[in-house]
Amino acid sequence: MDHRSANTTAVYYQVSKKMKREAVDTLRVLAIDRQGNSAPMGSATAYEVRSVAVPWGNCVEPSNVKAGGNACPIRFQRSGCGSYRPDPSHLPAIEDQVRSLKANLELARAMGAADYTIKGMEGEFADYLNVVKRMKAKMESMPDEERHEVEEASKILRRLRAGSAASGPVALPMPVVRPADEAGA
Ligand code: SF4
Numbered sequence: 001m002d003h004r005s006a007n008t009t010a011v012y013y014q015v016s017k018k019m020k021r022e023a024v025d026t027l028r029v030l031a032i033d034r035q036g037n038s039a040p041m042g043s044a045t046a047y048e049v050r051s052v053a054v055p056w057g058n059c060v061e062p063s064n065v066k067a068g069g070n071a072c073p074i075r076f077q078r079s080g081c082g083s084y085r086p087d088p089s090h091l092p093a094i095e096d097q098v099r100s101l102k103a104n105l106e107l108a109r110a111m112g113a114a115d116y117t118i119k120g121m122e123g124e125f126a127d128y129l130n131v132v133k134r135m136k137a138k139m140e141s142m143p144d145e146e147r148h149e150v151e152e153a154s155k156i157l158r159r160l161r162a163g164s165a166a167s168g169p170v171a172l173p174m175p176v177v178r179p180a181d182e183a184g185a
Contacts, residue, residue, distance in 0.1 A: 019156055020156065023152075023156040023157050024047050024048065024157070026149055026150060027047075027087040027088060027150065027154065027157060028040060028043070028046070028047040029041070030135075031047075031058070031085045031087045032085070032087070032134060032135065033084065034080065034127055035130065036130050036131055036134030036135070039085055041085075052064060052065045052069040056079070056097050057084050057085055057086025057087070057090045057094070057131075058085040058086070059072070059081075059083050059084065060083050060085050061081075061083035064083070079124055079127035079131065080127060086131055086135070088135055088138075088139060088151075088154050089153070089154035089157040089158055091132065091136070091139075091154070092158075094131055094132055094135075098129055098132060101121065101124060101128065104121060105118070105122065105125055108121055
């Protein structure tokens with residue numbers, strides 16, 4: 001940082017940490033599970049310690065969290081996993097994923113893919129779509145001020161993820177973001 005004194009840098013950093021913590025505090029209570037049911041994190045610390053960021057939502061599976069997101073025990077099965085914990089900050093990425101899955105599904109059908117392949121893709125598509133619908137319904141039910149707060153907090157966490165994707169693992173709450181073509185949830 002191009003600041004004239006270390007103190008200036010320290011103040012800037014403290015504000016940044018504060019913003020991050022406030023964003024986590026706003027969003028941790030809005031986490032849901034793969035079926036769209038509310039699954040809030042008990043505290044910002046719990047969110048930071050127990051979750052690891054993957055492209056379309058956090059993961060709370062202990063061994064994967066311990067390994068920084070590199071040790072999914074079920075081969076990154078995306079929305080079909082009980083440890084999947086998206087929150088509103090993931091909404092744009094999940095919507096992109098829904099569009100992509102829809103196109104992939106149509107292609108797989110046209111290619112005559114096996115039934116078990118089609119069924120798996122249909123299930124994944126349906127679960128992500130359900131997550132989007134439940135999350136949007138929750139957002140729409142909020143008073144304007146609260147929804148604005150959630151949207152601003154979401155932008156902060158998305159920026160953090162984008163930064164960590166560009167520079168490698170960073171401090172929690174977003175320790176690892178796996179490339180979209182490697183990770184699954
Ligand atoms: S499938 Fe996704 S949410 Fe489930 S354990 Fe693996 S990385 Fe975590």
